[in-house]
Amino acid sequence: MFRTMLVEDNTIFRESLRDSLRLQFPAMEIAEAANGPEALERIDSLSPNLIFMDIRLPGQNGLELTEKIKKHYPEIIVIILTNYDLPEYREAAARFKADHFFSKDSMTHQEVSALVESILSEKGFKRNGSKRNPS
Amino acid sequence: MTFTYKNGNPEGAVVVAHDIAESKRAEQRIARLTKLYVVLSRVNEMIVRTHDEEVLLREVCRIVAEEGEFPLVWVGKVKGRQVKPAASHGSAADYLKEIKVEVDGDLGTGPTGTCIREDRPVINNDFDTNPSTAPWREQALRYGFRASGAFPMHRQGRVVGALTLYAPNPRAFDTEQVNLLEALCADISYALDAMQQEKLRTDAENSLRQRTLELQQLTETLEMRVQERTEELAAINEELRAENEERLRVEIELRESENHLRQLSTALLSAQERERKLIAQEIHDSMGASLAATKFKVEAALNDMGDGNPHTRAALESVIPIIQATIEEARRIQMSLRPSMLDDLGILATINWFCRQYESIYPSIRIKKEIDVQEHEVPNSLKIVIYRVLQEALNNIAKHSRASVVLLFLRKNSQTMELIIRDSGQGFDLEEAFSRKGTARGLGLDSMRERAELSGGSFSIESRKGAGTVLRATWPLNN
Numbered sequence: 001m002f003r004t005m006l007v008e009d010n011t012i013f014r015e016s017l018r019d020s021l022r023l024q025f026p027a028m029e030i031a032e033a034a035n036g037p038e039a040l041e042r043i044d045s046l047s048p049n050l051i052f053m054d055i056r057l058p059g060q061n062g063l064e065l066t067e068k069i070k071k072h073y074p075e076i077i078v079i080i081l082t083n084y085d086l087p088e089y090r091e092a093a094a095r096f097k098a099d100h101f102f103s104k105d106s107m108t109h110q111e112v113s114a115l116v117e118s119i120l121s122e123k124g125f126k127r128n129g130s131k132r133n134p135s
Numbered sequence: 136m137t138f139t140y141k142n143g144n145p146e147g148a149v150v151v152a153h154d155i156a157e158s159k160r161a162e163q164r165i166a167r168l169t170k171l172y173v174v175l176s177r178v179n180e181m182i183v184r185t186h187d188e189e190v191l192l193r194e195v196c197r198i199v200a201e202e203g204e205f206p207l208v209w210v211g212k213v214k215g216r217q218v219k220p221a222a223s224h225g226s227a228a229d230y231l232k233e234i235k236v237e238v239d240g241d242l243g244t245g246p247t248g249t250c251i252r253e254d255r256p257v258i259n260n261d262f263d264t265n266p267s268t269a270p271w272r273e274q275a276l277r278y279g280f281r282a283s284g285a286f287p288m289h290r291q292g293r294v295v296g297a298l299t300l301y302a303p304n305p306r307a308f309d310t311e312q313v314n315l316l317e318a319l320c321a322d323i324s325y326a327l328d329a330m331q332q333e334k335l336r337t338d339a340e341n342s343l344r345q346r347t348l349e350l351q352q353l354t355e356t357l358e359m360r361v362q363e364r365t366e367e368l369a370a371i372n373e374e375l376r377a378e379n380e381e382r383l384r385v386e387i388e389l390r391e392s393e394n395h396l397r398q399l400s401t402a403l404l405s406a407q408e409r410e411r412k413l414i415a416q417e418i419h420d421s422m423g424a425s426l427a428a429t430k431f432k433v434e435a436a437l438n439d440m441g442d443g444n445p446h447t448r449a450a451l452e453s454v455i456p457i458i459q460a461t462i463e464e465a466r467r468i469q470m471s472l473r474p475s476m477l478d479d480l481g482i483l484a485t486i487n488w489f490c491r492q493y494e495s496i497y498p499s500i501r502i503k504k505e506i507d508v509q510e511h512e513v514p515n516s517l518k519i520v521i522y523r524v525l526q527e528a529l530n531n532i533a534k535h536s537r538a539s540v541v542l543l544f545l546r547k548n549s550q551t552m553e554l555i556i557r558d559s560g561q562g563f564d565l566e567e568a569f570s571r572k573g574t575a576r577g578l579g580l581d582s583m584r585e586r587a588e589l590s591g592g593s594f595s596i597e598s599r600k601g602a603g604t605v606l607r608a609t610w611p612l613n614n
Contacts, residue, residue: 088487
């Protein structure tokens with residue numbers, strides 16, 4: 001089972017993203033965290049394959065959190081979410097070892113779906129989020 | 136008694152008569168001498184009692200005239216050529232009003248003038264026959280004088296006048312009388328000397344006393360003045376001290392007030408920043424994220440619809456650009472309030488972003504950046520200050536300088552962090568800029584300076600007309 005975690009403090013955005021993903025990938029397990037400490041706490045038990053990470057989080061910067069996560073779990077794919085589609089943000093995301101970058105206000109449903117699909121296939125999962133060849 | 140005969144004529148009777156006259160004359164002489172002794176004795180008594188020259192001379196004249204039975208006795212003193220009566224006594228004292236005596240010349244031939252001139256007693260035996268007393272003969276005989284004598288009076292060995300006395304008989308003064316009268320004059324002279332000596336001594340004493348008194352008064356006056364002056368000085372000192380205290384107090388108040396103002400300014404600036412940050416965050420967190428979610432949902436709904444109702448689809452599709460525009464507007468407001476990038480990514484990324492955006496708004500201006508610090512080397516508290524100073528400076532350059540190139544340096548050494556913004560523009564007259572009133576004043580230089588100084592740094596500006604402007608903000612680093 002493909003597991004995704006959404007780290008985002010804005011409930012409306014978090015839930016709308018969650019709903020969209022559920023609709024697209026019904027077999028995917030989706031967990032949510034509204035801040036850094038909560039996210040770190042749940043990573044161990046959940047061992048997610050993919051994390052959507054907001055940069056601006058209460059208490060901790062999403063970039064720094066990403067760096068920390070990637071240091072311990074380099075296999076987890078991290079997609080940075082931000083309001084600003086600016087080169088500085090993209091560069092920062094790359095510098096902090098994030099894998100992908102989405103601007104919240106310009107990303108489309110299709111783009112998210114396409115990216116998630118490519119990640120699923122890369123990690124050996126079926127389109128719905130279940131493992132292709134269970135071993 | 137002897138009888139002699141010459142040519143048979145007896146001569147002896149003459150001899151007898153002569154003898155009787157002789158003895159009578161001797162008696163008279165003794166009586167006169169006795170009187171003069173009395174005079175001398177009385178005068179000496181008086182000398183001992185009297186300490187006043189005028190009284191002494193007057194009394195001498197009186198005693199000599201009364202006791203010696205002389206019709207006139209006077210003391211004359213030399214005044215220039217003349218001999219003026221200083222004292223006189225006797226029944227014939229008016230005689231003096233009628234005559235003149237001088238020390239030389241025609242009126243100096245008498246006993247008084249001669250006595251003074253030659254410093255010796257001079258006796259005139261008979262006015263009637265003495266040619267040297269011819270000038271006074273008529274008056275003298277009228278007053279019943281026949282003989283006269285003058286005796287010099289001395290002061291410290293020098294002749295200053297004469298005692299002159301008159302007798303009703305010719306040849307009235309014999310040698311013994313002259314000696315006695317001379318002795319009398321010597322006594323009087325001695326007394327006068329002593330008196331003068333005494334007077335000098337008294338005068339000296341008085342003068343000394345006077346001087347002492349004056350000195351004492353002077354000393355007192357001086358002391359009083361010193362005291363007054365001391366009091367004045369003390370008062371002035373007190374005034375100065377009070378003034379100084381007042382000045383110190385005012386200075387302290389001023390400093391306190393300045394500190395207070397500084398605190399207020401700092402508080403105001405940080406409150407302003409805090410508010411801006413808060414509003415920007417609110418816009419980001421609620422509006423921005425909700426708008427993004429709305430857009431995302433609308434897109435999801437459109438995706439789900441497939442080829443559903445084309446009217447509904449068109450309506451939904453038309454909403455998306457509106458939402459997008461709103462998102463961008465919200466972001467613009469948020470960024471101008473406070474770039475969230477400063478908090479998300481730091482000062483270096485923010486400078487980069489700001490310059491890029493600036494160059495796109497003002498294509499005629501190129502910014503050359505020389506950033507020589509790492510993000511972690513910039514103290515967090517300085518980041519917003521650096522950003523605001525840069526923002527203000529670059530806005531000024533765009534508005535006023537007509538510069539085409541801006542050099543931007545951000546660098547540090549072990550002690551300081553330095554931000555330098557140098558433009559190639561037209562520069563300006565600093566004095567003129569700072570003398571303007573109101574909002575035009577200093578072209579926002581005050582606000583940059585304030586921000587730099589309130590954050591513990593210093594701010595300087597160099598500008599000349601036609602030679603560009605250099606702004607420099609420096610902060611000490613306390614590692």
